[in-house]
Amino acid sequence: DTGVSQDPRHKITKRGQNVTFRCDPISEHNRLYWYRQTLGQGPEFLTYFQNEAQLEKSRLLSDRFSAERPKGSFSTLEIQRTEQGDSAMYLCASSQGAGGPDGIQYFGAGTRLSVL
Amino acid sequence: AQSVSQHNHHVILSEAASLELGCNYSYGGTVNLFWYVQYPGQHLQLLLKYFSGDPLVKGIKGFEAEFIKSKFSFNLRKPSVQWSDTAEYFCAVNARGNEKLTFGTGTRLTIIP
Numbered sequence: 001d002t003g004v005s006q007d008p009r010h011k012i013t014k015r016g017q018n019v020t021f022r023c024d025p026i027s028e029h030n031r032l033y034w035y036r037q038t039l040g041q042g043p044e045f046l047t048y049f050q051n052e053a054q055l056e057k058s059r060l061l062s063d064r065f066s067a068e069r070p071k072g073s074f075s076t077l078e079i080q081r082t083e084q085g086d087s088a089m090y091l092c093a094s095s096q097g098a099g100g101p102d103g104i105q106y107f108g109a110g111t112r113l114s115v116l
Numbered sequence: 117a118q119s120v121s122q123h124n125h126h127v128i129l130s131e132a133a134s135l136e137l138g139c140n141y142s143y144g145g146t147v148n149l150f151w152y153v154q155y156p157g158q159h160l161q162l163l164l165k166y167f168s169g170d171p172l173v174k175g176i177k178g179f180e181a182e183f184i185k186s187k188f189s190f191n192l193r194k195p196s197v198q199w200s201d202t203a204e205y206f207c208a209v210n211a212r213g214n215e216k217l218t219f220g221t222g223t224r225l226t227i228i229p
Contacts, residue, residue, distance in 0.1 A: 105217060
């Protein structure tokens with residue numbers, strides 16, 4: 001499968017614990033995005049990378065959240081000291097970027113986080 | 117800041133009925149427009165997109181959408197729906213040159229056989 005891959009698919013954690021999610025984009029896509037989706041809402045933008053550079057961060061991304069893309073390939077999203085309000089679906093997407101042929105973001109299946 | 121409104125939260129139709137889902141956006145500049153679909157248990161998939169040119173765009177599975185700039189709208193249509201169209205539909209927009217996609221809250225479409 002050559003789509004966007006996310007791991008794990010579901011994570012259950014206790015409040016106060018740290019969690020880390022991984023995203024593997026479509027190969028050769030230089031842009032990678034993180035979104036969060038809560039029940040009854042559309043995805044909300046969190047941050048995006050062009051290669052290894054993090055170019056934009058939403059105000060939704062509090063200090064407890066950190067994202068990395070160290071080698072410009074896969075990315076990780078870490079949430080420290082999780083809170084019940086962090087419970088959501090975390091979506092990753094990738095694209096070839098504005099300079100590419102289509103600029104379309106392709107989404108993974110997401111990681112569903114449940115904070116107890 | 118841009119925003120997207122989808123006024124229909126849940127639409128229920130019988131098979132073969134015609135469909136129109138509303139989408140309005142708020143942004144003063146040039147935009148790219150998208151409809152994504154999420155079938156039950158599956159990930160978001162692109163249905164169609166508008167970047168420039170002909171404002172009537174055709175997507176997969178018989179869907180089409182029309183960009184009306186004066187109304188800031190990008191409504192999704194299908195002349196005859198099928199049971200397999202049951203899904204959640206999201207309208208999204210990004211400002212030209214800005215990577216951030218802004219989504220509407222989605223419309224849940226239920227097709228009754």
